[in-house]
Amino acid sequence: MKTGRFWAWLVFAIGTAYFFIPLIATFEFSLRMRRGVYSFDAYRVVLGDSRFQETFAYSVTVAVFTILLGVLLVVPTAYWIRLRMPHLRPVVEFITLLPLVIPAIVIVFGYIRMYGSNSPLPFLGTARGTDALLVIGYATLALPYMYRAVDTGLRTIDVRTLTEAAQILGAGWTTIIARVILPNVLIAVLSGAFLTFAIVIGEFTLASLLNRPAFGPYLQNIGANRAYEPAALAVIAFAITWGCMSVIQILARFAPKSANRPN
């Protein structure tokens, strides 16, 4: 057992070194902008760059719309599947897994060919349309995570009883979903939302191929042209990912663990 613990510590130490050295190195590199001394100049330059602010704001907006679309799409579907059409579950689960099978670059390639300005649905004909298509594309990419999160949330509540109770009180479908189901799975929805946010905020492939001024292409552009700013941006991006994941972890603590089913 003694030797076992030694090996465990060794493996853990090597792993920790592999993961922390790049982070430390990136941070150190980001401080080197001013010759000879450590300074936060790179951060000041980056944060003061108007293109940083514009692209970041753009990506945040896109992420918010993506989350809204994802929730609107996933919550009613997952609810309905649980309530009325459990036999469709495998089909829906299979579809929600497809974005993990089909690479993002292939999906966006399909969009570009199908929704060009000469097509019956010319999403790409206007800037607004392209923004919409970008949101749709991100919602597609986030579908596996969003669906899983919401479905796990629904598993912990008694969908049927809640629905019947609401119906007896005279609620319509919209009321049931918006005022009964959604608040009950809010924590699950929020974890899906933050994961979506983490995915969307720095995404490069879709934004770049659809030519939208998003944060991901901006990062790539800075990386190709500057020395110290990319390191500062990497630190910022890591902090954002870390923040999103921490929120998900904290939310998980509030999530109910199992259903209080009467049977």
Add this chain to the structure above:
Amino acid sequence: MTQASISTTADAARSAPPEAKSGFRLPTHWLGVAPFFIFALMFLILPTLYLVVGAFQNDQGQYTLDNIRQLFTDQSIRDSYWVSIKISFWSATIGAFVGLAMAIAIVRGGLPRWVRSSTMTFSGVASNFAGVPLAFAFLATLGRLGLVTVILRDVFGINIYAMGFNVLTSWGLIIVYLFFQIPLMIVIITPAIDGLKREWGEAAATLGATTWQYWRMVVIPVLWPSFLGTVILLFANAFGAIATAYAFTGSSLNIVPIKLYAQIRGDVLHNPHLGYALAFGMIVVTGLANIFYIWFRTRSERWLK
């Protein structure tokens, strides 16, 4: 007979919602899932099918296998698939073994509790930290002026670049991909290791098994399907990734996603249908990988309940 039919009707009336009582009704319950299916059809299935069908057509719209054949005959395309598969394979295999070792260390190594929880938290973050910033981080680490390169050179007198190391190669990319592959492995495989019941170890020990025998005859056979399944998942994960590679090496590294990116941007293959075939090839590789993954996962679920 009559009795039976009455009770079935009664059952139906009790379990079905009010509007379902009448014998016939419009399939309105489909309306609830219609938005989802329409969305999936329009923005997931049809765009993909469009490319797949296009891969089997020529410029005149006739069906042909020429594009698919060209995937194998065109030297540059064949090379790009080969490099992509090589990078995905090695990053998946190394990532899986290292991830497995770390998962075993934190679950079974007798380490303090905080080690496990902090590793799991960090893995959740790192497995999602991919894309462009990850490339920056490794350039700042192992690039020509990176911290590790400089320390090795100035402190230890080892100039890794003089020794022929270059981070902007496929091996460099494998090292970078490990940053999200290892954590992903840890996240997926830890529950499987948790599923190894303590009783099995005790039972094996009671029967006089050595540690090695316990591992060879219990642990490895039980973990094998989850392990292999996750390796395949990591493979697909690396195969479709583009942002990190693109930010890392620009378009200099000849891997399939970067080739496809260039093709979408500017038809570098001078044949749109060959581009479709390139995309089709990617779907085939990741699709096959996922079929194997699902197969292995169902096998592993027999033990790890």
